[in-house]
Amino acid sequence: MAGALKNKNLWSDPVYMDLTGGKIEARINLKQGPSRGLKPHFHPHFELLYITRGTRKLELNGRQYSADAGDLMIFRPGDAHIEFAGTDTVSYFVFRFKPEELAEAGIEFPRIEKVGPVISLPRKEMFYDMFNSMIEEFENPGEGSELILGAYLVEFVIKLRRAINEMLKNQISEGVDSVQLRVSRAMDLMEKNLTGSLDLEKIAGSAFMSVSHFSHTFKEKTGESPKHFLIRGRIEMAKRLLETTDKTAMRIAEELGYESPYFFYRQFRRKTGMTANKYRMTHRKKVHME
Numbered sequence: 384m385a386g387a388l389k390n391k392n393l394w395s396d397p398v399y400m401d402l403t404g405g406k407i408e409a410r411i412n413l414k415q416g417p418s419r420g421l422k423p424h425f426h427p428h429f430e431l432l433y434i435t436r437g438t439r440k441l442e443l444n445g446r447q448y449s450a451d452a453g454d455l456m457i458f459r460p461g462d463a464h465i466e467f468a469g470t471d472t473v474s475y476f477v478f479r480f481k482p483e484e485l486a487e488a489g490i491e492f493p494r495i496e497k498v499g500p501v502i503s504l505p506r507k508e509m510f511y512d513m514f515n516s517m518i519e520e521f522e523n524p525g526e527g528s529e530l531i532l533g534a535y536l537v538e539f540v541i542k543l544r545r546a547i548n549e550m551l552k553n554q555i556s557e558g559v560d561s562v563q564l565r566v567s568r569a570m571d572l573m574e575k576n577l578t579g580s581l582d583l584e585k586i587a588g589s590a591f592m593s594v595s596h597f598s599h600t601f602k603e604k605t606g607e608s609p610k611h612f613l614i615r616g617r618i619e620m621a622k623r624l625l626e627t628t629d630k631t632a633m634r635i636a637e638e639l640g641y642e643s644p645y646f647f648y649r650q651f652r653r654k655t656g657m658t659a660n661k662y663r664m665t666h667r668k669k670v671h672m673e
Contacts, residue, residue, distance in 0.1 A: 399656035415468030438469025
């Protein structure tokens with residue numbers, strides 16, 4: 384469940400937090416506090432929380448969401464968010480992994496814009512058992528544990544994609560309004576034109592809406608503005624190019640349609656917590672170490 388937030392000052396200067404040291408953890412009866420005084424933070428990695436007991440809330444992109452037992456909270460790299468109490472205590476599994484782990488496995492994380500950052504998973508027992516297996520392997524490593532954990536990651540992402548597709552099909556069969564479908568098609572168009580000069584007027588036109596109506600509807604349905612959706616898509620593409628090519632940051636900025644490379648540099652650092660060159664060096668160093 385989502386609701387609009389009034390205090391926009393909370394969303395200035397989010398804190399960069401790299402928590403990949405704790406790949407898979409279980410938190411039991413964790414005491415929770417209110418959101419008051421908390422600063423938003425973001426990660427360079429994916430962070431997924433599977434709630435097993437209680438309720439945890441979050442603020443993301445100016446909206447508030449609530450996750451109950453059996454729900455999955457999803458934070459993508461760069462998602463500035465605040466987590467706080469829905470109940471006095473909460474129990475959950477937390478699973479963290481880096482974008483490059485997915486790239487090396489040749490799989491993509493599913494799009495969640497159509498379902499939001501909190502997903503009420505079908506087949507809850509299957510996902511619960513999967514998290515239990517992962518944490519057992521992580522806490523009791525043996526020969527080939529890294530390979531097994533890598534296989535669990537692939538299995539998890541594939542089954543999550545299936546679950547999201549199942550949810551979307553159910554929504555369509557139950558009669559999702561035409562506005563949601565038009566926004567979804569506009570998102571597809573935007574993703575296919577991340578490097579182009581597609582302007583907001585054309586995007587809104589593809590959804591048969593005015594620019595102002597489209598911008599309002601898009602944020603209502605996805606939790607973020609069309610502008611932020613495009614920026615995030617471009618930053619993700621820039622990260623892939625930095626990881627897989629030798630193109631300079633200036634060349635990448637040009638290919639992504641930035642008129643000023645310096646604007647791209649600032650935007651990349653704001654979204655990832657590091658410069659483009661440092662991101663590339665860090666990734667290449669990890670590849671060589673492996």
